[in-house]
Amino acid sequence: MEKIIRIGSSEINVxxxxxxxxxxxxxxxxxxxxxxxxxxxxxxxxxxxxxxLNGLIIERSGHGKSGGLTEMRNERYLHNYTHETKSVLDxxxxxxxxxxxxxxxxxxTIALLYAKLFPKNILGIVTMAxxxxxxxxxxxxxxxxxxxxxxxxxxxxxxxxGDKTDELFYxxxxxxxxxxxxxxxxxxxxxxxxxxxxAIQGEEDQYGTVKQLESIAEAGDRVTTILLKACGHHxxxxxxxxxxxxxxxxxxxxxxxxxxxx
Numbered sequence: 001m002e003k004i005i006r007i008g009s010s011e012i013n014v015x016x017x018x019x020x021x022x023x024x025x026x027x028x029x030x031x032x033x034x035x036x037x038x039x040x041x042x043x044x045x046x047x048x049x050x051x052x053l054n055g056l057i058i059e060r061s062g063h064g065k066s067g068g069l070t071e072m073r074n075e076r077y078l079h080n081y082t083h084e085t086k087s088v089l090d091x092x093x094x095x096x097x098x099x100x101x102x103x104x105x106x107x108x109t110i111a112l113l114y115a116k117l118f119p120k121n122i123l124g125i126v127t128m129a130x131x132x133x134x135x136x137x138x139x140x141x142x143x144x145x146x147x148x149x150x151x152x153x154x155x156x157x158x159x160x161x162g163d164k165t166d167e168l169f170y171x172x173x174x175x176x177x178x179x180x181x182x183x184x185x186x187x188x189x190x191x192x193x194x195x196x197x198x199a200i201q202g203e204e205d206q207y208g209t210v211k212q213l214e215s216i217a218e219a220g221d222r223v224t225t226i227l228l229k230a231c232g233h234h235x236x237x238x239x240x241x242x243x244x245x246x247x248x249x250x251x252x253x254x255x256x257x258x259x260x261x262x
Contacts, residue, residue, distance in 0.1 A: 103126070
C-alpha cells in the first residue's frame with residue numbers, strides 16, 4: 001500500500017509491506033540516488049516474505065511520486081535526507097518500532113549516517129554500494145551516465161520521476177562533480193558505530209572501489225563485509241537471489257542474537 005504523507009513542506013511517498021501485523025520489527029528500504037519505490041522491483045517483498053517481517057519503502061523528496069526537491073543541494077545533502085528520513089519514520093512508525101535499515105548507494109550512506117545520529121530503535125543496518133567519501137572512480141562513473149542521459153538512453157527515468165527527472169538527475173550528477181563536494185567524507189563521522197552492519201559491494205561497481213567497503217568495516221566492531229564477484233553497482237538486482245539470501249540469513253542471525261540478549 002502506497003500513501004503520500006506530509007513532512008514540513010514536503011510530500012513524501014511511502015509504501016508499506018504488510019507481512020506481520022503483530023511484529024514491532026520493520027525493514028526500512030532506502031533507495032539509490034536516482035531511485036524510487038518501483039526501482040526496487042520485487043526485492044523488498046522477497047526480503048520481507050522470507051523473514052515474515054513488515055517493510056517500509058521511503059521515496060525521498062524529489063523522487064517518484066514524492067514532491068519535488070525543496071532546496072539546492074550542497075555538501076550536506078545526504079545529511080539533510082537523513083533528517084528527512086527521521087521525520088518520516090517518526091511520523092509513520094510507533095515509538096517502540098525496531099528498525100532494520102536497508103539502503104542502496106545514497107540510501108546506504110543515509111543508513112550509516114542515520115544509525116550514528118539516531119541509534120535509538122535501530123537493530124541493524126544493511127548497505128549495498130554505499131559511499132563514505134569521493135573517489136576518482138566515482139566521478140569517472142558519473143561521466144558516462146551523463147552522456148547516456150543526454151543521448152536519451154535513460155529516458156525510462158522520466159516514466160518514474162515525471163517532470164522532476166531533469167532536476168533530479170542533474171542534482172545528483174552536478175553535486176558529485178562540484179568543487180565543493182570533492183572533499184565530502186563521512187568516514188570520521190561514522191566512526192564508532194555500535195550497531196551491527198552488513199555491508200555489500202560489487203567488485204565491478206563503477207562508482208566506487210573496495211576502499212568504500214573497507215571504510216565501512218573500519219567504522220565499527222560489528223561490521224560484516226561482502227565483496228561480490230562479477231557484480232556492479234546494483235547487487236540486489238544483478239545478484240538478486242544470492243544477495244536476498246545473504247541479507248535474510250544475516251537478519252535472522254541479528255534477530256536471534258537480539259532475543260538472546262533479552
